[in-house]
Amino acid sequence: MGSRQQNRIVTLDEFIIKNQKSHDDATGSLTRLLRDIGIASKIVNREVNKAGLVNILGDADSGNASGDQVQKLDLFANRVMIECLENSGECAGVASEEDEKWIKLKTIKTRSADYVVVMDPLDGSSNIDVNVSVGTIFGIYKKLTKSKSGIKETDFFQKGHKMVAAGYVLYGTSTILVYTTGDGVNGFTLDPSIGEFCLSHKNIKMPDFGIYYSVNQGYYQKFDLEVRRYIDNCNDENYRLRYIGSMVSDVHRSLFKGGIFMYPNTRKYPHGKLRLLYECNPMAMIVEQAGGLAVDCKLNRILDVEVTEIHQRSTIAIGSKKMVEDFMDHVKKYSA
Ligand code: AHG
Ligand code: MN
Ligand code: MN
Numbered sequence: 001m002g003s004r005q006q007n008r009i010v011t012l013d014e015f016i017i018k019n020q021k022s023h024d025d026a027t028g029s030l031t032r033l034l035r036d037i038g039i040a041s042k043i044v045n046r047e048v049n050k051a052g053l054v055n056i057l058g059d060a061d062s063g064n065a066s067g068d069q070v071q072k073l074d075l076f077a078n079r080v081m082i083e084c085l086e087n088s089g090e091c092a093g094v095a096s097e098e099d100e101k102w103i104k105l106k107t108i109k110t111r112s113a114d115y116v117v118v119m120d121p122l123d124g125s126s127n128i129d130v131n132v133s134v135g136t137i138f139g140i141y142k143k144l145t146k147s148k149s150g151i152k153e154t155d156f157f158q159k160g161h162k163m164v165a166a167g168y169v170l171y172g173t174s175t176i177l178v179y180t181t182g183d184g185v186n187g188f189t190l191d192p193s194i195g196e197f198c199l200s201h202k203n204i205k206m207p208d209f210g211i212y213y214s215v216n217q218g219y220y221q222k223f224d225l226e227v228r229r230y231i232d233n234c235n236d237e238n239y240r241l242r243y244i245g246s247m248v249s250d251v252h253r254s255l256f257k258g259g260i261f262m263y264p265n266t267r268k269y270p271h272g273k274l275r276l277l278y279e280c281n282p283m284a285m286i287v288e289q290a291g292g293l294a295v296d297c298k299l300n301r302i303l304d305v306e307v308t309e310i311h312q313r314s315t316i317a318i319g320s321k322k323m324v325e326d327f328m329d330h331v332k333k334y335s336a
Pocket of ligand 1 (some may be wrong): 123
């Protein structure tokens with residue numbers, strides 16, 4: 001009888017530390033920052049999981065910086081993420097969906113804080129009340145300001161392709177953290193029994209094509225003609241429509257099964273609804289790293305779009321390479 005070989009568990013912390021050697025962050029500061037984001041997401045996960053039991057469900061009194069209704073768990077996730085980033089000592093500042101202005105963090109006097117973080121602490125918050133998946137999105141940039149803990153607005157106004165790392169956490173049927181440092185994409189599933197994210201999806205490659213399309217079809221009449229023609233094509237081809245209302249969940253499905261996610265401009269959102277800095281850019285980096293594409297409805301590569309405002313909105317079509325190319329062909333053909 002041959003002995004059964006047990007796969008050795010690789011935890012997120014172990015993986016990040018091992019990986020540190022393969023990129024030029026010899027100081028380990030990016031490693032520490034990523035680890036602390038991992039810790040923050042475990043805390044957010046704990047609260048998301050017990051959201052039905054305690055009084056943190058439902059709307060908080062205020063709207064967020066973008067005027068959307070904020071749910072209490074958004075604010076909790078925002079606070080936890082900021083606290084963990086501050087504790088890491090590696091992050092000079094953070095721009096969050098939940099804060100109108102970017103925030104300068106307290107740093108450790110003897111050490112320089114080289115990074116800024118952009119984040120959507122809780123994505124898909126309308127799903128919380130009904131026990132449907134939500135997520136966290138983050139992107140990390142090296143700051144441009146040279147002084148030790150100095151930071152300026154322009155540190156956040158860097159194009160997406162300047163990100164040194166990006167990731168998301170999906171609080172779904174299980175909790176999974178997916179991230180990239182520009183050298184492929186890896187996924188880690190939280191094992192609640194040991195409280196660790198364990199490597200579960202190594203070197204994720206997105207299928208070039210899939211049968212899923214994801215768009216709020218309720219706004220169909222409000223989309224531009226060329227977008228409508230592409231959606232008609234999805235219908236003609238019998239692609240399956242899936243729309244969760246949390247970009248993280250919808251893009252996550254495409255990442256593994258193949259598919260396209262779109263949020264085009266509508267009358268209400270003439271520039272698109274999603275935010276370039278902390279929603280579109282991090283998801284675009286991950287998808288591109290996995291072999292997919294991300295463009296806006298004017299066909300600019302998302303990662304090359306100029307950032308001029310923290311809460312800047314963008315249209316987006318993101319997903320499997322061949323499907324996004326097909327979307328682009330339709331836009332070219334019908335907007336002519
Ligand atoms: P958030 O909960 O962070 O505000 O983001 C929700 C976003 C995105 O995740 C989702 O795809 C989209 O809004 C859904 O918008 P519609 O309800 O307009 O389709
Ligand atoms: Mn969001
Ligand atoms: Mn959000």
